[in-house]
Amino acid sequence: MIINTILIIALIIGLPVIIYAIRRKESEVATAKDNNINGFLMLLFGIYVYGMIIISFLSYNKVLLPKSASEHGVSYDKLAAWTWGVIFFVVFVTQGLLHFFAFKFRGTKGRKSTFISHSNTLEFIWTGVPTLVLAVLIIFGMNIWAEINYPDFDSDPLVIEVYGKQWSWDARYAGKDNVLGNDNVRFIEGANTMGIDKTDPAGSDDVMTREIHLPKGRKVLFKFRSQDVLHSAFFPHFRAQMNCVPGMVTQFSFTPTVTTEEMRKDPKIVAKVKHINAIRDAKNKKLGEDDQLEPYTFDYLLLCNKICGTNHYNMQMKVIVEEPAAFDAWLASQKTFASK
Amino acid sequence: MSHDHKQTFITKYIFSTDHKMISKQYLVTGIVMGVIGVLMSMMFRLQIAWPDHSFTINEVLLGKFQQDGVMNPNIYLALVTIHGTIMVFFVLTAGLSGTFSNLLIPLQIGARDMASGFLNMISYWLFFLSSILMVSSLFVEAGPAAAGWTIYPPLSAVEAASPGSGAGMTIWLVSMAIFIASSLIGALNYIVTVLNLRTKGMKLTRLPLTIWSFFITAIIGVVSFPVLLSAALLLIFDRSFGTSFYLSDIFIGGEVLHNNGGSPILFEHLFWFLGHPEVYIVILPALGISSEIIATNSRKPIFGYRAMILSMIGIAFLSTIVWGHHMFVTGMDPFVGSVFTFTTLLIAIPSAVKAFNYISTIYKGNLQFNPAMLFSLGLVSTFVTGGVTGLILGDSTLDINVHDTYFVVAHFHLVMGVSAIYGMFAGIYHWFPKMYGKMMNKTLGYWHFWITVIAAYGVFYPMHYLGLAGLPRRYYKNTAFPYFDDLADINKVITIFAIIGGLAQLIFLFNFFYSIYKGKKATQNPWRSNAMEWTTPVEHIHGNWPGEIPEVHRWAYDYSNPEHEEDFVPQTVPLLPGEVQH
């Protein structure tokens, strides 16, 4: 195992280094030689940081989320791209200067530093420029924030409730009237796992499901509740997340724009799925007959993103985006609360 | 002035009221807690990288929590929780701030001791007690607290929700309550001392930036820690006395709890009202320490002394009105969300100013690469790399998709975890001669530094990509989602770097303890620094200066002043005739 190798190498290098270091006679204050060596190492380290950034960028790009599958997600990705531009620019410039200066001005004998204590012009510039850049990012971001949080509901959104509990999800469609029936944990009993109020007529046509189906192109308004502890409903492919808070209803809305079938054909997802299946095949070679992993096909995910106890790591639900006709057919085939 | 003859072993080494001894007590306790915290991170990193593999270290240390080679998910969460708690509070609040505020405040302002030596001693012993309690919670039958270091209720409030929320959580809460008392007493002492006990000539505008940072940190602590204490008290009420501050409409373990009308969101507000300032409580002392060390070792004044002070004051003020950025997806009013975005991104400005000032300080310097200097420059590097991703997390819109993912873990480890740890190492290498009268071994210091910085970037840089790929934090394994299978390689890379980095700390531990006994004897001012602490004798004496406390005539940053021959001019040197004061 690689860990053992690391331990052995550490021992082989470490012991002689320690013995050499403690038997050395010279003073413990950096000498001109130390300054020289460490100055060069600083330069190398700057290159290491650049290398780390570039190599990660190139080789880990393939694991990142694919293009957004929701309407607002497109704006989200645009804002993210601009912000990343600023981030990479700042990091490249500051890390470059820091490590280059460290190398360039490494201590030498018999030289004095240049006495510079401050410069109001410089302070002004590097207070002003970040302020401007931030102002632009804030305004840009707030527009999208408003687009997400104050959506236009004239279009009659589809209302779906997502109910988190240790450690699974339930979903409920509001039915023909598109109004969810009242609910409370005190009504939970037997098949009524979501605590729907039987006396509320709005609830009788509600449909409880174990999968979320969404029609492409229609605005969906999610209502979130929790049965026990905090959970967080996270739909990474749709750039959507909202906490589920016991005692309270929270909401988030988005319009799905890419069906599951379409996303499965997205080049990035095709490559990702291929990569994942190669990994699973390699694992299968080592596993016994009975433990064989199934081949993976892509599906949108709902996962829990707020620590909620033992099985927090495995609280998932399938999300399927389909054409409106297929969606209608699926919903019609589900039993309503009253008929259960 | 020496009172040494009156001291017994107990009053000198254990119940000491001398700030120098208390500072060493803080340091050693902090180091011990740090070893525990790092060890825990190794244990859970092994689990994340190789979930199907059973490691001896986990078999041995976890006992019944690792059966048949499989780690119990609850113990994973408990390890993460206690790791986070220990690192943030015990190592980087008490261990860092406690050590250096105690050591440096009296020495650098020219005082014989803290305003109240007795309270100072009480503060340390409360910290010690809370450390013992926190560690003892590891041995509770059902396991320690496992609700994350943020201990959000109801998970932390209801025993049926998590086995760690029984006795483990009770001990966590009691330990933290004591910890808060300790840090409040300490902070009040620091504030009073800085305000009242400065020596003649030590105007506020002549204080070294270390003191400014400790002073501002103490103020932030006094403002925010009591709020955490109230949050914890209300949680204790909910847990033990049936109140419903945080609980409402809960069905768990097959029954409905009686609680009604409370809200977990209230806890989040109270928690983060401390929690966010806490990250500045952690990082400001580290920044203060590195300001002092970078100036000394660049043989140049710190660039923009006043701008540095103003930005720390700005950060302190803003830090109390940004807590909502941890709660963008709790369903808070979107307008409130935009206000918090605004304040949060504002705080980037003073932080950027500080980073640019560090870089300008080394420009045209004559850099002396002592280990302390290297760690301070390392701090600037990670502070920038970690800080800029705050642009994403602080923007309510972008936070939606990265909140609570590994992206957050990467961000805060770089900007506050690693940076502050570097600040702490820098402080230890720099002031070791002052604390122990010995020098630390520089060769070992260099090895320690280079391995640590290479490993730290290797751990936390790729981690951003896990979060951007959508991987949530606090998952005990990622194999439940085939979608994340392709992240396994990155996780292995991270763990390997983590182990290398962890091993490098052994070099430090050896160097630290070896040098206490066998290190070369220190001279009075080994780094040729201007600050007051180097005018005291190498051997510690009660009252710090054998005679009168020296008077201060100038700021602490007259390095390479062209009007002087030497490249440093201690604060105690009178102005030359006609010399202008900076």
Ligand code: HEM
């Ligand atoms: C020895 C190097 C370290 C490594 C390898 C490491 C690794 C990690 C990882 C991977 C997590 C996330 C685990 C998860 O979410 O499942 C974590 C959590 C955390 N770490 Fe570290 N860490 C280290 C040092 C530090 C330091 C110096 C700090 C100081 C600020 C720190 C503070 C935290 C905190 C606050 C958490 C969050 C705990 C929670 O989720 O409740 N860690 N650490």
Ligand SMILES: [Cu+2]
């Ligand atoms: Cu959950």
Ligand SMILES: [Cu+2]
């Ligand atoms: Cu914060």
